[in-house]
Amino acid sequence: MTEAILLSVAGLVGLAIGGELLVRGSVGIAEKLGVSTLFTGLVIVGFATSMPEMVASVQASLAGSPEIAWGNIVGSNLANTLLILGVSALVMPIALIGTGRRDAVVALGVTLLLWALAWSQLGARWIGFALLAGILVYIVWRYRHPGAASIEEEDSSDKPTGIVVASALFLVGLGILVAGGNALVTGAISLATIFKVPETVIGLTVVAIGTSLPELAASIAAALRGKSGLAIGNVLGSNIYNILLIGGATMSIAPFALPQELVGLQMALLTASAVGLLAVLWFFKSIGRVLGAVLLIAFAANTALLFGAPDSAASDEIEIEAAAESLG
Structure with a gap:
């Protein structure tokens, strides 16, 4: 148990340090390349x-x-929208000034596409390749149309002195984030096993939440430093990447239909969260602490449902071990 606790604590420290370095490097890269921090967060x-x-x-x-x-x-995108934005808003309200509206539309569109794939039970490599092509189109489109967010909102004292320093901070921060996330997930899985939490719950919650920890650390660091474009862009960009890039790679490698279980509550909640985020970005001036608390409550309620709902398909020991090994 001591080793599991130490791993969890080390992971939390790594996420805090890595998130700060990643934000500093990202802001520096944005400034040197002449692109907005929203684009930096997204891409x-x-x-x-x-x-x-x-x-x-x-x-x-x-x-x-x-x-x-x-x-x-699916679990990571839910964590991005509900957990990460909720915690970030509780730490520091996130100002919204026309931030990320078009990207929220894209995020909703790809979420609906994912639900359609789950509902239709289609699975083929060409679908995977099409998803991968979609992320390339998105990156090119965002580079050519960076939007209204400007790097002028940043404090110049926060910026690295050169592109080399900025890139180094970014890469070091990313490395620490990944290592910290892996340590925390490994520790959490060990603790869950010690306390005899069902393996189904470990697979559906700890694995998905654990892989979202870098986004959590980066968004909190961005919120604390007043980088609203970076915080929102990170969440939206990650959601889009998860479906198009990671979903495309998954479908290309294993051209099977999505699990039927995703057609129900989880995809409905994921779509509702995408619609809600789009509405917030269009009609709200900020994501305040009250709204942040609502997002967290929704996330906690869904997690409680997952704890209470048995899923024999996800309880297979081999699948859980494969997921844990991939994180370690």
Whole structure:
């Protein structure tokens, strides 16, 4: 138990340090490249912090467990929208000034696409390739149309002095984030096993939440430093990457239909959260602490339902072990 606790604590410390370095490096890269921090959050940070999901889902697919891969994608997107934005808003209200509206529309669109794939039970490599092509189109579109968010909102004292320093901070921060997230997940899985939490719950909650920890750390660090574009962009970008990039890679490797279980409550909640975030970005001036608390309550309620709902398909020991190994 002592080792599990130490791993969990070390993971939390790593996430805090890595998140701060990642934000500093990202702001510096945005300034040197002349792009907005929203674009940086969407493309650079969103891609980087989605790497744990990519590793977990690809490894699960290679191990013959696409159910774990798709469950991780859906669970991570729920954690991004409800948990990460909720915690970030509680730490520091997030100002919204026309931030991320178009990207929220894209996020909702790809979420509906994912639900359609789950409902239709289609599975083929060409679908995976089409999803991968979609993320390339999205990146090019966002680069050519960066939006109204400007790097002028940043405090110049926070910026690294050069692109090399900024890139180094970004890469070091990313490395610490991934290592910290893996340590925390490993510790959490060990603690769950010690306290005899069902393996189904470990797979559906700890694995998905654990791979979202880099996004959580990066968004909290961005919120604390007043980088609203980076915080929102990180969440939206990660959600889009999870479905198009990671979903595309998963479908390309394991061209099977999505688990039927995703057609029900989890996809409905994921779609509702995407609609809600779009509405907030269009009609609210900020994500305050009250709204943050509502998001957290919704996340906690869904997690409680997962704890109380047995799922024989997800309780298979081999699949859980494959997911845990992919994170370690």
